[in-house]
Amino acid sequence: MTTQNTSLGIWLMVLTTLIFSAQDGLSRHLSEATNVYMVTMVRYWFLAAFVISLAARQPGGLRAAARTSRPVMQIFRGTLLVLEICVMVTGFVHLGLVESHAVFACYPLLIAAFSGPVLGEKVGWRRWTAIGVGFLGILVILQPSGGVFSPLAAIPLLAALMFALYGLQTRKVASSDSAATSFFWTGVSGVVVATGIGMWFWTPMSLGDWGLMGLLCLLGASGHFTLIKCYEVAEASAVQPFAYLQLVFASILGIVAFDEVLRPNVALGTAIIVCAGVFTLIRARRQARS
Template structure:
């Protein structure tokens, strides 16, 4: 992997995090006005169309993309992702972008903690210390003993746990299926599941909000495209630390557009979580080297 490709991969990851942060802002607005299930359903219609379009252009077409040796696992991880998106978008409506992303930033630590029991990977004591530091950061954000604990703050934590399990299952199926196959199952199964649920919660949408919805769908497809290009150019271990920029971009969006604020405990807890996450990624890269 050349240094030039790595730099290009990092640039694509930065662009991806910005696009996904914008997508979160659009989701926050639309889910505040309409039912979360309907918003995610329409988003998945466009996502599935994008996935099918990509699959049909590759050798073997959709038949090759759908071929898998672990269909139940692929279906479960697709359902897990769509459920996580619904939970996280619901979290945006309860807590806003800043605090939701501050808690959600712990998902790499959850992946590290669960990689042992789920995948049988070895987690050394240094990474366990980092995981402990990260969860201490979560406690600082949640303030469970301050008398002002919000039960709503657990929502993005549940989303982080679901996304961590999704990430581990993606690793698992990645040993057996191609990335194109996993991508195909993620989009198509998610679309079917959300249509079965979201159709019952349909609400009329205003003209301006349809424009925002179309933009949400475009950012969803564009973000996945730039993420694919990112991983084509650089190793995951080289670009993954830059994924934390989504927290930065989403927080800026929350402050400037939605008039959110960053409380001191949220800032301190987020610093601990991100520092622990970056250390965990560095240790993982060292151990592979």
């Protein structure tokens, strides 16, 4: 049995968000240089190799990791995540890291909102109020009179919806499959879908960009590794609020590396969404304990 160490888990989550933020910045650069689908495909080649090598080292090997009672749902999860990554990186290219992450930050609220009809969980009036406040934050970001409000704002919003459904499906299969099995199917089914799409969009890259692609793949594997270790040493509910730091790190990277601008309405709306999201996570944790 793994000893619980919440402090270590928090630091691992902070490191994970930093790694994934760097990955987002590289994904944006490489997608602008080539295209989203090719970048996603190559990322998944490396991820699948990482997942398979990790599974082979576990007790029972690949056969144990692949054993699932819900293969259709596992394949659906893997497919959904690939498509979500494509949509989100498209948002990076067209909206930038700051505004894409600001809108995407609503995904925990979407998970809370859909956990009732999808998982049969009880969502009380306090969490529904927080969900409503969070969506007011989205309106502040979108600013109907101008600012981010445009058809392009639907891109990260769609990505948030897809990632929320992915999260709900992950929680659903967790009742019968281990985390190792879900991770295995995420990589294996995902690489099939990513390759099926990306092979039609192959674009030559410079030697320098191939080097950055290699770094991107290493960051992806490192981020998944630190995230796995994070959940091994601490409860997910205790460290999940710190996942919002990815929004902070990605925004800093967008401003420094890509000359993006943090609009006042985006900062205010994001603060509202994060506060509402953290509140729903705390309420869910308290309800689980009671």
